[in-house]
Ligand SMILES: Nc1ncnc2c1ncn2[C@@H]1O[C@H](COP(=O)(O)OP(=O)(O)OP(=O)(O)O)[C@@H](O)[C@H]1O
Ligand SMILES: O=P(O)(O)OC[C@H]1O[C@H](OP(=O)(O)OP(=O)(O)O)[C@H](O)[C@@H]1O
Ligand SMILES: O=C(O)c1cccnc1
């Protein structure tokens with residue numbers, strides 16, 4: 289693809305359909321079709337319109353957002369075509385509409401639509417168009433709902449994942465465990481995909497592993513532990529050593545021997561007595577099934593008096609056969625305290641039995657984790673290496689929606705504005721180009737919108753950046769680096785080169801890289817500094833000219 293110009297017809301088959309087969313041209317609001325009809329009736333449907341897709345406020349009380357969902361929008365556009373069945377259905381729900389309208393719909397595709405967008409996985413800010421969509425007004429109108437739908441949750445949950453990632457710290461492994469709690473199958477699949485982009489390392493969602501190639505990870509549940517009664521029920525007790533040189537005929541017995549050594553060891557003396565034997569049976573069975581991948585959920589009965597000693601007995605028996613146990617998961621109680629006590633136990637074993645590395649055996653924690661609990665754990669000090677996070681992450685519990693909108697900014701080359709009593713809701717008119725201006729320290733200073741015909745900002749040249757609505761807020765900026773934000777992802781009939789859709793991995797890398805580039809005070813959880821989003825002097829004047837032109841003058845009596 290690269291810089292070559294491609295006709296849409298030849299490019300379309302290269303782009304697969306949207307991931308979810310429910311994403312069809314009918315996945316829109318009825319009013320998009322009724323408006324399309326009214327545009328058509330008025331002979332206006334082919335008028336060229338420009339819409340911006342943007343949000344007004346970053347979620348979760350933060351000052352940044354990560355853009356997700358672009359690839360799905362492009363897949364949708366590339367394959368946009370109403371089927372005969374869909375046309376017949378529309379005809380049935382829009383009685384009285386002329387047949388010729390449905391003839392028009394039959395022929396419609398997105399070959400005359402242009403989509404410019406900020407690359408997916410980028411850090412983005414309020415009011416800046418994430419996507420600029422241009423094309424025949426009736427058609428682009430039909431795209432509003434699916435585009436906003438595809439971007440809203442994707443960006444929200446990517447941002448949520450990124451926020452969890454930032455609080456947890458870069459050294460921690462983050463697992464997304466949310467499928468069972470997600471808002472339905474699409475909520476679950478989307479969450480797995482976008483949490484990965486936002487910086488999670490793996491998911492428990494097998495379908496997402498297969499479909500998106502996301503690494504899969506998992507432990508086991510309490511049911512597995514409580515389903516066992518005692519070690520006597522284990523029938524096949526044999527385990528070959530890691531290198532195949534020894535066959536241990538009675539692994540259960542080897543584990544019992546180690547448990548007894550632990551019970552009588554000097555450093556662990558008095559920490560625990562008899563452990564739960566049904567739990568031990570479960571751990572042994574899991575180790576026999578996965579000797580290379582043994583991990584144990586240690587909180588079913590009692591973490592320090594049973595789960596951890598039982599895990600260690602199995603891990604030491606495995607160690608004798610040349611295997612290395614993976615670790616434990618804590619799923620209840622005070623996770624800071626329990627992780628610290630567990631670590632002490634592991635370190636004591638490393639010392640007493642001279643097993644290098646045992647002290648660093650991995651400790652995973654789960655159970656209703658969210659940004660606040662991660663933050664609290666950090667403040668208290670803990671020994672957790674891996675977090676498994678479900679409900680709060682995938683449902684975006686602390687904010688239900690991002691609130692993306694899709695607003696008309698130009699029609700027939702005439703800039704349009706949407707006024708509101710609430711100044712934050714006034715839309716920014718004109719077909720715009722957008723830039724990120726970087727300062728001397730390498731951080732972005734400001735995002736700047738200006739009309740497409742204005743000269744772009746230049747490195748080393750002073751430019752006036754104005755708050756779009758507040759007259760007194762303005763600053764001269766001398767950028768050290770200028771980044772054009774909107775790129776062409778769907779050229780329509782223009783001769784622009786089409787940006788290649790990156791792989792999931794590339795999008796994830798971009799997200800991680802971009803988050804590193806933002807000044808830390810914009811990223812902090814409490815009272816972050818707002819990032820400056822501005823317009824050029826010329827665009828400022830135009831907004832206010834249009835505003836005064838369109839707003840009726842009140843009359844007082
Ligand atoms: N040290 C800690 N600091 C702050 N929050 C913690 C800490 N340890 C655990 N939590 C959180 O406290 C909450 C404990 O919830 P809850 O009381 O329902 O669980 P539990 O009784 O430990 O477990 P369960 O009910 O599943 O047996 C969870 O949200 C957990 O993430
Ligand atoms: O807590 P979340 O962030 O949603 O993470 C996923 C949770 O799902 C599993 O148990 P589940 O909640 O099904 O059962 P339990 O917590 O009642 O044991 C797991 O043990 C976690 O606790
Ligand atoms: O693998 C796990 O431990 C897991 C997966 C989903 C939900 N809770 C835990």
Ligand SMILES: [Mg+2]
Pocket residue numbers: 655656
């Ligand atoms: Mg739970």
